[in-house]
Amino acid sequence: MNAIRLSTDEALQMLADAFAEPVPLAPDMPRDDVGGWDSMGSLMLMAELDERFGLQLTANESRSMRHVRDVLDYLRANGVLDG
Structure with a gap:
């Protein structure tokens, strides 16, 4: 288990930063509504999760995430x- 734990708001801000998204993210937002959640954004997310938490998000796991809540569920798991 990781020593670093985030609140939902902190996790949403981390995702917005990784995707260079200027608007606040919400758990129910679909991937297509997050402008920076493209292939480069996915790589940025993978690097951020590895650097901050030592999590190895695979490309397949990343591709299967269709909503912001899917990333939050991954972080929770x-x-x-x-929470």
């Missing part, structure tokens, strides 16, 4: 997200 890996002991990073509170």
